[in-house]
Amino acid sequence: MAALAAVTLLSLAACSTDEPAAGPSGSASAAGSGTGEQSKFFVQADYDAELALLDAAPTGPADKPWEQALNPTMVDTAKFKKSGPHKICFSNAALNNPWRQVGFKTMQAEVEAQKSRIKEFVHVDAEGKDQKQIADINDLLGKGCDALIVSPNTTATLTPAVEAACQAGLPVVVFDRGVNTKCPVTFINPIGGYGFGHVGAEFVSQKMKPGGKVLALRILPGVDVLETRWSAAKVAFDKAKVDVVGVEFTDGDPAKTKKIVDDYIQRYGTIDGVWMDAGAVAVAAVEAFQDAGKPVPPMNGEDQLDFLKIWKDKKLTAIAPTYPTYQWRTPIIAALRILDGQQVSSPWKLPQPTVTQDNLDQYLDAGMPPLHYAMCGCTDLPGYPQRWK
């Protein structure tokens, strides 16, 4: 059970458990405002780069963020040019959480939208196991794929398998979590965890009453994507001199979250801001305040519809940074462009939009299920909305 929970949680935020790369980490000093030591995963240069990207203007069609790129560096792909229709293969780390479910449906719909150009789409689910994914990639190499898409389960362990695929000569596209090699034609992902954590923390510290108490809720420690989210939030809270009264781990469990928040409300009488590193338990946190008869303080969630709905219905002061599921469309588009011999950006950094009070209505679709991710970029795809229900 613990193992299952861990697997679910790890993938919950679509993240890997690799040790941090050696680098100038932990350079930011703790300001002693309750946020503790800086995470050993913190890399100042990456942090600076991601925060700069938050303000960068994307290149590409404004209404299609999944085709946009931030600060693109184009690479030549003429050697992969091939006449279609193509057989595209996809080695998927896992399908074991709502984020990946929504993402994969979006990818399938993109394949359907491009069906004149794709004769076959092969999908293999590694079920969250590195060993299975290594075998999957190896198997796919013998299946006559024209292009291979990989969403790696963990970074370091999958690197040799991806390198082997590159050597087989077919174009490889990696997305979501990365690998430690430059051999794929491109690596597609949104801005990242520092951007996510920073947006939420900055909002909470600006909107809450000065000198108030913040509760930070984290899913679990030691996972790179989640650590980067928290470390950026820590920097923001330290800078704003906010009193972070607690940093707690929820395991992504709503019942546990509710108890933790309830305990803090009992302990401090009131909590003035809530920051969280992933939106899965956002609604549970809101309910804890409601059930205790307290006003819901400024907080952040994610773009899951249950949170957007309660935000709108209860008129919360909230923000939702996202790790957009529309990034699942991009690898298909990239693979087809590569097979056309068109240039693509490498790395391909996708914009990472934020749901705010101003654009909330645009993302809130009452007809979609509570665990759907609004930032799927899927409304123009075949089978919408039925496919995602």
Add this chain to the structure above:
Amino acid sequence: MQTVQPRSLPLRLPRVRPGGVLPILVILAVLLVLVGIRQPDFLAPPSLMSFLGRSAPIILLAAGQYFVIVSGEFDLSVGSLVTAQVVVAARLIDSDPARTWPVVLLLLAFGALVGLVNGLITTRLRVPSFITTLGMFLILVGAVYLWSDGAPKGGLSEEFRRFGRRAFEDVPLLGRVPYALLVLVVLAVAAVLLMRSDFGRTLVAVGDNPRTAELSGVRVWRTRTFAFILSGLAAAVAAILLGGYSGVSFQAGAGLEFGAITAVVLGGVALGGGRGAVVGAMLGALTLELLFALMNFYGVSGALRSTVQGGIILLAVAVSATRSSSR
């Protein structure tokens, strides 16, 4: 003139019976005093009511686990059963209020069925219950995972959730009385009455010495199977309350089986059966929850919870073993 004073009854020290509820009452009282010193507000009716309401599921699970343990067996499957029930409920209700009651009945039936299967495999096929229920645990985890593709679907209706989330408002003196607390009180009384009935005595006798019970005409397998069914039913009610409290989640029941066993042991019930009171088991669960609340008030990391729980199991079993060997 009088040389010997007649020994009056009140002077006699109450003897601590093995399996009695006195020790747990003392521990509970000590914790309440500690909480009162650190966080007096916690003992005010509103927060106390909310605490009791949210503790109801684990208390019910402890009662269910008690029936099984006192009859000499274990039930490790309750945590995964709770998770399965919550996930199944969400998918079947799919946010449609009209399906609330049918699904509630179905969950109770499902809980009883899982208990029945656990019981029959343990008693008729003679598989040790530790293995039977561990197998059931894994089967349920896997089945739920497969059935839901690893991500819960659907949603619970507000009607379903109110059992675990809502309360009678504006009750004189108490303020807000959670429905969950009422469910708990009713079922706790029922459990006590059941243990005072013939069935209760038989259950304890079976746990104490199955051979003797068998020879005196008790059908041991039937009694034990019934204990498993009661545990399954308790898990179903706990699932309804927990799902109501926090909504759909894959983590809904994670670790509850250990919480329930710890609570039962803490409540003075002997592992291996034959001794202990259902009230003790339920007080054990309450004590455990209060201990966790206290740890929070003193700022102890939540990560220490499972360590504390493990320590309690070992300590309680060791103490009870020493006591029973010196009996």
